[in-house]
Amino acid sequence: MSKTESSATPGPSQSVQPRRQISGFKRFRKVFFGRPVVLVGITIIFILAIMAIFSAWIAPYDPYEQNLGRILEGPSRDHLVGTDTLGRDVLSRIIYGSRTSIIIGFMAVSIAALIGMSLGLVAGYMGGIIGMIIMRLIDAMMNFPMILLALLMAALLGGGMTNIIVALGISSIPPYARLMFGQAVSIRENDYVLAARSLRASNIRIMLRHVAPNAFPPLIVMMTMQIGGTILAEAGLSFLGVGIKPPGAAWGAMVSEGYRYLLTNPELSIAPGFCIMLVVFGYNMVGDGLRDALDPRLRGTL
Amino acid sequence: MTTYIYRRLIQSFIVIILTTMILFLIVRLMPGDPILLYVSQDEYTRITSLDEIQALRHQFGLDAPLMVQYGRWIWGVLHGDLGKSIFWGTTVWQELKRAMPVSLFVGFGAWIFSHSIGIVLGVITAVRRGKWEDTLLTTLANLGITIPNFWAGILLIYLFGLHLGWFPIQGWVPPWKDFWGCIYHMILPWMCIAVFPMGGGIRQTRSSILEVIRQDYVRTAWAKGLSERRVIFFHVLKNGLIPVVTLTGMSVPQIFGGQVLIETVFNIPGMGRLATDAVFAQDYSIMQGLSLMMCTLVVFTNLLVDISYGWLDPRVRYS
Numbered sequence: 001m002s003k004t005e006s007s008a009t010p011g012p013s014q015s016v017q018p019r020r021q022i023s024g025f026k027r028f029r030k031v032f033f034g035r036p037v038v039l040v041g042i043t044i045i046f047i048l049a050i051m052a053i054f055s056a057w058i059a060p061y062d063p064y065e066q067n068l069g070r071i072l073e074g075p076s077r078d079h080l081v082g083t084d085t086l087g088r089d090v091l092s093r094i095i096y097g098s099r100t101s102i103i104i105g106f107m108a109v110s111i112a113a114l115i116g117m118s119l120g121l122v123a124g125y126m127g128g129i130i131g132m133i134i135m136r137l138i139d140a141m142m143n144f145p146m147i148l149l150a151l152l153m154a155a156l157l158g159g160g161m162t163n164i165i166v167a168l169g170i171s172s173i174p175p176y177a178r179l180m181f182g183q184a185v186s187i188r189e190n191d192y193v194l195a196a197r198s199l200r201a202s203n204i205r206i207m208l209r210h211v212a213p214n215a216f217p218p219l220i221v222m223m224t225m226q227i228g229g230t231i232l233a234e235a236g237l238s239f240l241g242v243g244i245k246p247p248g249a250a251w252g253a254m255v256s257e258g259y260r261y262l263l264t265n266p267e268l269s270i271a272p273g274f275c276i277m278l279v280v281f282g283y284n285m286v287g288d289g290l291r292d293a294l295d296p297r298l299r300g301t302l
Numbered sequence: 303m304t305t306y307i308y309r310r311l312i313q314s315f316i317v318i319i320l321t322t323m324i325l326f327l328i329v330r331l332m333p334g335d336p337i338l339l340y341v342s343q344d345e346y347t348r349i350t351s352l353d354e355i356q357a358l359r360h361q362f363g364l365d366a367p368l369m370v371q372y373g374r375w376i377w378g379v380l381h382g383d384l385g386k387s388i389f390w391g392t393t394v395w396q397e398l399k400r401a402m403p404v405s406l407f408v409g410f411g412a413w414i415f416s417h418s419i420g421i422v423l424g425v426i427t428a429v430r431r432g433k434w435e436d437t438l439l440t441t442l443a444n445l446g447i448t449i450p451n452f453w454a455g456i457l458l459i460y461l462f463g464l465h466l467g468w469f470p471i472q473g474w475v476p477p478w479k480d481f482w483g484c485i486y487h488m489i490l491p492w493m494c495i496a497v498f499p500m501g502g503g504i505r506q507t508r509s510s511i512l513e514v515i516r517q518d519y520v521r522t523a524w525a526k527g528l529s530e531r532r533v534i535f536f537h538v539l540k541n542g543l544i545p546v547v548t549l550t551g552m553s554v555p556q557i558f559g560g561q562v563l564i565e566t567v568f569n570i571p572g573m574g575r576l577a578t579d580a581v582f583a584q585d586y587s588i589m590q591g592l593s594l595m596m597c598t599l600v601v602f603t604n605l606l607v608d609i610s611y612g613w614l615d616p617r618v619r620y621s
Contacts, residue, residue, distance in 0.1 A: 037444075136313065136316065136317065136320075137320070139313075139317060140317045140320050140321045140324075143317065143321065143555060143597065143600045143601055143604060144321065144555075144596070144597070144600065145555060145596075145600075147562055147563070148562065148574075148577055148596075151562065151577070151578065151581055152325070152328055152329070152581065152589075153328070155581045155582075156328055156331060228448065232450050235450050235452075235453075236450065236452060236562075236563050239452050239563060239566070240562065240563070240566060240578055241582075242581075252450075255450075255452065255453055255456065259456060259567070262456065262459065262460055262464060263464055266460055269453070269456050269460075270453075270456070270457065270460070273450060273453030273456065273457070274453075276450050276453065277448050277449050277450060277453065280448040280450070281444065281445070281448040284444065284447060284448055285444070288444075
């Protein structure tokens with residue numbers, strides 16, 4: 001009937017318009033950047049990164065500089081968010097606090113992902129007794145509420161950034177191990193794994209070269225989502241007094257400090273908490289976008 | 303089905319033993335000495351000489367080697383004796399008995415509230431996908447999983463407690479003494495605890511129901527001309543809710559002691575607060591007793607959830 005109008009694929013004229021093939025990468029871009037909420041998330045993360053890297057240039061004051069003559073002031077022209085109990089500028093502490101949050105979030109998630117994925121990979125691919133033991137241990141860890149585990153470990157190791165990273169990292173391991181386990185179990189049934197084994201590839205090679213790369217998409221999504229969760233957990237720990245303690249600038253600790261002055265200076269608690277929320281929102285939205293874009297079943301639909 | 307239950311029972315038992323052993327080790331490895339903390343807490347404590355400190359240590363059995371301590375503790379547990387708190391002097395069981403009902407009430411109430419509403423709202427967003435209900439609820443759900451719940455607590459306290467004066471800002475009233483007073487105190491904490499699971503529940507329900515709606519058997523049901531209500535309730539919900547039920551079940555352990563932050567903000571004497579206080583006071587006995595109790599409760603509820611999951615989804619039983 002009608003001639004084909006598409007210019008991309010010259011072919012025999014048919015009544016059906018041939019579809020243009022979109023490459024995988026373009027489809028990913030279209031879906032990922034398609035949702036406005038995801039774009040908002042990306043912007044937030046970008047701003048946060050700038051804030052963390054260029055803190056020294058952006059912050060109006062030194063976050064540790066005490067000024068006992070001007071304590072507990074409300075927002076003013078000098079101090080846009082006011083001063084805290086020791087006269088330190090709250091805005092600068094918030095800006096420097098972004099560093100703490102990003103570093104802890106990334107490092108703790110990296111540790112958890114590395115250890116968790118390795119455990120899950122070995123347990124899933126090898127199976128048998130080793131797999132069972134590993135997964136039972138992971139289940140035991142998963143049973144315990146994560147914040148209590150982190151609390152215990154943080155109390156064991158003491159405060160400070162490195163110890164918090166280790167504590168949060170180790171308590172976050174179970175989800176990665178479980179996910180990787182499930183992925184490995186289903187991937188190892190594939191033909192290419194069988195082909196590799198028939199070529200006498202060592203188990204380690206198969207695991208690292210064939211199973212792991214194919215298991216990545218959901219894991220990347222999980223890592224992004226977990227960054228938000230880890231930042232929340234770190235804020236919670238600092239709020240309890242176990243994590244970063246003052247004078248260190250951490251958002252959770254600032255909320256805890258400001259809690260006592262809620263009637264007179266509510267911004268001391270509200271501002272840092274709002275930042276926590278914004279950052280977590282950003283990471284979660286980006287994680288959502290990644291998941292929608294990478295999920296093969298959805299094929300780019302919403 | 304029974305073999306499945308037996309297997310899970312044995313595994314749960316092993317898990318409890320393993321976890322308590324690990325926690326025992328962690329607790330004992332902590333730097334700091336509980337006896338010294340106890341002695342220095344009160345300037346009027348008469349115990350100052352080294353001999354008396356040693357005597358205290360011996361009384362709590364802290365001078366024996368680790369394995370012996372562990373053995374003694376297990377022996378005591380099997381006989382129903384969880385030991386004495388180092389810091390507060392009461393028995394561990396007394397403290398647990400005091401704190402557990404509080405946490406259960408707070409946590410359970412919030413759990414029922416959040417999951418029932420969350421699932422219903424999630425179904426609504428899935429069914430009305432793309433319309434304004436969907437956008438509004440999804441945005442709220444996303445906000446729900448991002449708000450730090452202790453900050454939400456502080457915000458609510460500030461708005462409703464201090465400024466508007468509608469609700470009390472903290473405290474705990476036992477429900478058997480004054481039921482409505484208790485509920486009145488619990489509204490703010492319940493809202494804070496519920497925010498995160500509700501958000502997660504809405505999102506999870508939405509995605510799993512959307513997946514089910516695409517299936518062919520649902521399309522057949524539509525094609526047959528069944529009413530919307532019948533299609534949704536009969537065909538979609540039963541299968542779509544399986545992952546949601548798993549998630550709901552997995553969040554039950556949170557009730558027991560996962561509410562540390564809310565209990566701190568609202569000053570509720572529950573198990574989470576007990577745990578934090580014990581950690582700061584390095585009270586070994588309470589920490590061990592608490593972890594044993596929580597571990598048992600958690601494993602038990604997980605077992606129940608797994609069994610119900612095996613009943614709901616027959617494929618699981620034969621794996």
